[in-house]
């Protein structure tokens with residue numbers, strides 16, 4: 245019987261790959277792909293008359309497969325459905341790391357899920373507070389309420405924007421360059437940063453359009469997201485590469501950190517590195533770059 249260690253609230257989550265919880269062929273060896281997180285789906289990938297079967301498959305997978313360092317999140321059905329409470333009981337009993345609340349629209353939605361998780365942890369003798377939460381923001385209302393959602397529970401580590409449902413609500417299609425998602429993406433990143441939680445970009449559904457996927461991934465990184473939802477293993481490598489600092493960025497960050505300490509010792513707060521002005525926020529950002537380089541395994545220096 246597998247028991248997973250206590251999940252870390254904040255950890256590397258560059259890639260969160262969806263898979264239908266009902267399909268043993270997909271979930272049995274999902275850890276081999278090396279994504280930071282997998283999302284076992286009980287929601288839209290599972291047909292309405294297969295929800296019990298999917299929970300059964302999920303529970304058995306959690307008890308018999310060692311997913312190792314790969315975080316295991318489950319997407320539960322939305323609060324407008326008759327399924328979400330039973331989904332939560334199944335997730336907690338199975339010992340998943342976290343629950344992704346589909347179609348989350350308000351802080352009240354998060355609090356309802358939190359209360360159901362509290363109760364399930366008591367029912368199944370699971371350590372109180374063990375099960376983490378994240379919110380999927382899939383509607384204009386959910387995105388307008390992003391900050392309240394992100395601050396609604398201590399269990400919540402982050403939020404994801406979900407463009408499939410969002411585009412449907414907004415009566416727009418996928419556009420090259422992503423203009424149709426621009427305001428929503430910005431709002432979600434800003435809300436998450438203000439709340440001190442992580443934020444994840446949406447999945448790219450056109451798996452054969454690699455150029456479109458790569459452009460969207462680069463844009464997500466530039467906007468400040470921590471990672472991206474994925475639907476196919478072919479998408480993992482590019483996301484991991486994009487969300488790690490480049491060697492050029494690392495070299496500059498090292499130069500900045502080293503010189504900043506020397507300058508500070510001699511009483512200087514602002515100066516230039518390679519012709520660019522730097523002061524304390526640049527120093528702190530450089531430290532973050534080196535920290536991220538270490539976490540993503542691309543740091544070879546001695547800082």
Ligand SMILES: CC(C)(COP(=O)(O)OP(=O)(O)OC[C@H]1O[C@@H](n2cnc3c(N)ncnc32)[C@H](O)[C@@H]1OP(=O)(O)O)[C@@H](O)C(=O)NCCC(=O)NCCSC(=O)C[C@@](O)(CC(=O)O)C(=O)O
Nearest residue numbers: 262263264270288289380406407408409447473475476477
């Ligand atoms: C799209 C496709 C059917 C294509 O399959 P294909 O088989 O043609 O793909 P291939 O590339 O040929 O697969 C090569 C090998 O990888 C294996 N393999 C493929 N995918 C794998 C995977 N995900 N996990 C593990 N293994 C995998 C495959 O079994 C094969 O293994 P093998 O046979 O051994 O060689 C498949 O990828 C897939 O099912 N994706 C997940 C779809 C899903 O869950 N959607 C729901 C969540 S989104 C949503 O709901 C919208 C949202 O809510 C999102 C939000 O909230 O953010 C919103 O509103 O936007």
Ligand SMILES: [Mg+2]
Nearest residue numbers: 382406408409
């Ligand atoms: Mg959706």
